[in-house]
Amino acid sequence: MTQTAPPSTPAAPAATLNGENALSFPLGTTLPELGQALEVAPGILWVRMALPFALDHINLWLLKDSEETATGLRHGWTAVDCGVTNPGTQEAWRQVFAGPMKGLPILRVVVTHMHPDHMGLAHWLCEQFNAPLYMNATEYQSALLASTGASNFGGASTQRFFADHGWNDPADQQQIQSRVSYYANMVPKVPESYHRLMEGTEIQIGGHTWQCISGWGHSPEHMALYSRSANVLISGDMVLPKISTNVSVYAQEPEANSLALFMRSLTKFDVLPADALILPSHGRPFVGVHTRTAQLLKHHEDRLAEVLDACSERAGSAHDMLKVIFKRPLDFHQTTFAIGESVAHLHALWHAGKMKRFKDEQGVWRFQTVSN
Ligand SMILES: [Zn+2]
Numbered sequence: 225m226t227q228t229a230p231p232s233t234p235a236a237p238a239a240t241l242n243g244e245n246a247l248s249f250p251l252g253t254t255l256p257e258l259g260q261a262l263e264v265a266p267g268i269l270w271v272r273m274a275l276p277f278a279l280d281h282i283n284l285w286l287l288k289d290s291e292e293t294a295t296g297l298r299h300g301w302t303a304v305d306c307g308v309t310n311p312g313t314q315e316a317w318r319q320v321f322a323g324p325m326k327g328l329p330i331l332r333v334v335v336t337h338m339h340p341d342h343m344g345l346a347h348w349l350c351e352q353f354n355a356p357l358y359m360n361a362t363e364y365q366s367a368l369l370a371s372t373g374a375s376n377f378g379g380a381s382t383q384r385f386f387a388d389h390g391w392n393d394p395a396d397q398q399q400i401q402s403r404v405s406y407y408a409n410m411v412p413k414v415p416e417s418y419h420r421l422m423e424g425t426e427i428q429i430g431g432h433t434w435q436c437i438s439g440w441g442h443s444p445e446h447m448a449l450y451s452r453s454a455n456v457l458i459s460g461d462m463v464l465p466k467i468s469t470n471v472s473v474y475a476q477e478p479e480a481n482s483l484a485l486f487m488r489s490l491t492k493f494d495v496l497p498a499d500a501l502i503l504p505s506h507g508r509p510f511v512g513v514h515t516r517t518a519q520l521l522k523h524h525e526d527r528l529a530e531v532l533d534a535c536s537e538r539a540g541s542a543h544d545m546l547k548v549i550f551k552r553p554l555d556f557h558q559t560t561f562a563i564g565e566s567v568a569h570l571h572a573l574w575h576a577g578k579m580k581r582f583k584d585e586q587g588v589w590r591f592q593t594v595s596n
Pocket residue numbers: 234235236337339442443461
């Protein structure tokens with residue numbers, strides 16, 4: 225089941241989990257052209273931007289909006305997510321400004337989470353239109369730290385963390401150390417101020433109320449947005465139709481139980497109507513949220529069972545478990561994300577008391593299944 229797609233951004237999923245046959249896609253296979261948009265629901269436009277990774281696109285959303293001014297209503301758009309900072313994405317945005325946005329301004333920028341493909345151009349969009357940023361506090365602070373150097377995706381602490389989990393190849397270690405500006409290259413700047421989104425926060429956008437649904441495990445405190453009146457969920461990276469969201473443990477929080485948090489977060493979408501239109505950050509808009517979250521939960525349960533089995537005879541490290549979880553060789557770049565995902569699986573079992581953990585003579589964390 226797990227064919228691995230190259231995970232190459234923090235947003236990038238480590239595994240393909242294509243459950244599309246069981247979902248329905250109201251727009252079929254139609255995709256918006258670069259610099260263009262498709263209306264997916266009244267007043268909601270789908271924009272697709274290129275990404276310089278194996279995961280080659282991100283979906284952004286424009287919601288028709290207006291605001292009160294001294295001289296009456298000012299019409300414009302709320303943008304949800306931004307694309308990475310690079311000249312090509314800026315050029316595609318300029319085409320969107322002039323074309324689908326009909327020259328109307330962006331009135332505010334909402335960012336679901338801090339990953340570079342979502343956050344990258346927030347600074348530029350906010351500056352272009354003098355628009356405020358709306359974001360969760362933890363995500364905002366993490367973006368600010370990462371863009372000024374505390375990257376969490378490379379550098380000495382990440383190198384040590386990976387070594388602690390059995391990734392010891394000296395050449396790879398060197399390369400991990402040098403990835404220190406990985407995030408800042410795509411998010412060179414973060415807006416200086418923001419409006420805080422929290423679980424349950426309601427935002428009025430263009431006649432609809434959008435409610436924030438927090439989610440964990442993929443990023444610090446991801447905000448999905450659901451509108452009951454539009455019956456639309458902007459799911460961000462929490463629920464994707466074709467690929468399984470990357471769920472990693474990072475050096476900054478080395479004992480995190482990210483996978484348990486992610487799986488618990490998925491169950492929060494159970495209360496949505498079955499016919500809600502889901503707007504994911506990667507892949508196509510779909511209907512079938514409950515089917516999809518069930519597929520994702522089963523996928524992780526299956527991987528957990530395999531890891532438990534693999535460590536029953538002999539204790540294994542996260543590096544040892546890569547072949548169990550991913551089932552094919554991974555290149556360096558893929559391994560940087562896959563290893564965090566492997567730690568997440570081991571930690572889920574360890575925190576649940578199904579595994580014990582100890583350091584071996586080389587200082588590598590090893591996990592052993594607890595026999596009943
Ligand atoms: Zn992400």
